[in-house]
Amino acid sequence: LILQQQQQQQLQHFGMPLKPPAVVPQGAVSLQPHLQQQLQQQQQPGAPAVELAAGVESLYHDQLRPYGRILRKRLAELAHAAGREDFDITARDLRAVCASCSWLRIDEVEGSDWSVEIVGRLANFVDVYSPEDVYPEALWQEAAAYFASLDDSSMVLPGGRYSCAQVLMQRGLPFLVGRSLGQVCHIIQLAISQKKILGYLNGTVVPYGRSQSMIKEKHAEFQQPCCGSGRNKGSVVTWNMLRECLQKILNESCSRGQPIPLSNMKRLFRSKFNAELSETALGHAKVTELLQDSRVSDICDVKLQGHGYVMLPAKPKAARSLISLADSLQMGDDVSSTPSPKVAQSSNLLQKRAGFVKPLCMDEILSEEPSPRAVALQVSVRASAQPCLSTTPARTPFPSTPSPTSMSAQS
Numbered sequence: 001l002i003l004q005q006q007q008q009q010q011l012q013h014f015g016m017p018l019k020p021p022a023v024v025p026q027g028a029v030s031l032q033p034h035l036q037q038q039l040q041q042q043q044q045p046g047a048p049a050v051e052l053a054a055g056v057e058s059l060y061h062d063q064l065r066p067y068g069r070i071l072r073k074r075l076a077e078l079a080h081a082a083g084r085e086d087f088d089i090t091a092r093d094l095r096a097v098c099a100s101c102s103w104l105r106i107d108e109v110e111g112s113d114w115s116v117e118i119v120g121r122l123a124n125f126v127d128v129y130s131p132e133d134v135y136p137e138a139l140w141q142e143a144a145a146y147f148a149s150l151d152d153s154s155m156v157l158p159g160g161r162y163s164c165a166q167v168l169m170q171r172g173l174p175f176l177v178g179r180s181l182g183q184v185c186h187i188i189q190l191a192i193s194q195k196k197i198l199g200y201l202n203g204t205v206v207p208y209g210r211s212q213s214m215i216k217e218k219h220a221e222f223q224q225p226c227c228g229s230g231r232n233k234g235s236v237v238t239w240n241m242l243r244e245c246l247q248k249i250l251n252e253s254c255s256r257g258q259p260i261p262l263s264n265m266k267r268l269f270r271s272k273f274n275a276e277l278s279e280t281a282l283g284h285a286k287v288t289e290l291l292q293d294s295r296v297s298d299i300c301d302v303k304l305q306g307h308g309y310v311m312l313p314a315k316p317k318a319a320r321s322l323i324s325l326a327d328s329l330q331m332g333d334d335v336s337s338t339p340s341p342k343v344a345q346s347s348n349l350l351q352k353r354a355g356f357v358k359p360l361c362m363d364e365i366l367s368e369e370p371s372p373r374a375v376a377l378q379v380s381v382r383a384s385a386q387p388c389l390s391t392t393p394a395r396t397p398f399p400s401t402p403s404p405t406s407m408s409a410q411s
Helices: 002-014 033-041 050-061 068-081 091-099 137-148 161-170 181-193 212-221 239-256 262-273 341-354 362-366 372-383 404-410
Strands: 104-109 113-118 198-201 204-207 300-305 308-313 389-391 397-399
Touching: 050 068, 050 113, 068 091, 068 113, 091 104, 137 181, 161 181, 181 198, 198 212, 239 262, 239 308, 262 308
Parallel strands: none
Antiparallel strands: 104 113, 198 204, 300 308, 389 397
16 A cells, blocks of 8 residues: 555656546547556556556557657657646656556666567567668659758758657658658668768758768768867877777776767767877768778677667687698698507508509690600500509509408408
8 A cells, every 4th residue: 555655646746647537638649448448457546647558559659669768758748739838757757657557568778778568569660770771762762852952941850860750740741651750760760871861960960962971971082080070180090099099998898898889989089098089081981880990890899789889899700610631631740649440440541552553744644645654654554464444534544443342352
């Protein structure tokens, strides 16, 4: 009873109603029947709020995984649509509320984030970070034409994918009709990272032709630092310096056991080495591409963790074992171990067979007509007691190799 009272006070403090509202807030999707039944069964002190269920349900409808930060933003949107401007909840408090809901499961995510899923509900989320392009070429052509036509008043979009996708969907663009919010977030990600249709400028998303991304591409092409990169003249990092500094940074991070966010890399170079890390001066437009260059890939790895890229020590490559035929036949000069009887017998047979192999010279192999030596050899071979002879393409006869059985009989 005490625990239920504490949960009730907690929900009231967060501004979440304990009983379902008569009308679902505008902008929220209707709850599915099985979820409504669960909520009705749990309408008691400490039961999950309908607003929380509506927020999670709406993200499912948008094909967006309910990460803590996204769910918090969605709840604020629903509260605003319902006229509750004073709604506020921290990420920590929101997680505590989700943990008290038996119909929700909390999943840990790399990068100190978390997400929730409805227990027993099939998820169909879009991976907005996936590099796989699953959209038709016509969509990209229409998107490129649209963004290239924007004027200064309409070209600036919010810097976050979620907010940027909402703005674009509100514009009713033909090439986004029928797409979920999760799909539009993925399209924006690909338009920035691969298609060079969008880029960043001062924290906002703009058409690529107006972006800082294009400026960096141009500077990277000529291996020049961007404006403002070289704050300390003569201190721009070189390749040799980059390797040395990265090794020191990784050694320190290994002692702490924590990966290094790429967003902190330039600050680390300034504070630790009094040097400016300019990816464009080293021929790359992005730090992620720079740290995956073959000249430093043996030192560090770049990995997407949570909602950003981090740098980790490179994993040592597995040593490739070399197979030596001479070693396997024990033909080396110094054999430390004593061969087994089977190996010794096989070796003796090989030595005996070697006595029947006649040495060759290039004349015997390459000449069209047999050389005098080859003729003499043929005569001597015919006179020999060997019953079976084989002939090479150069018409040089060789005695057949005796079998181990005949060798044993002769010995």
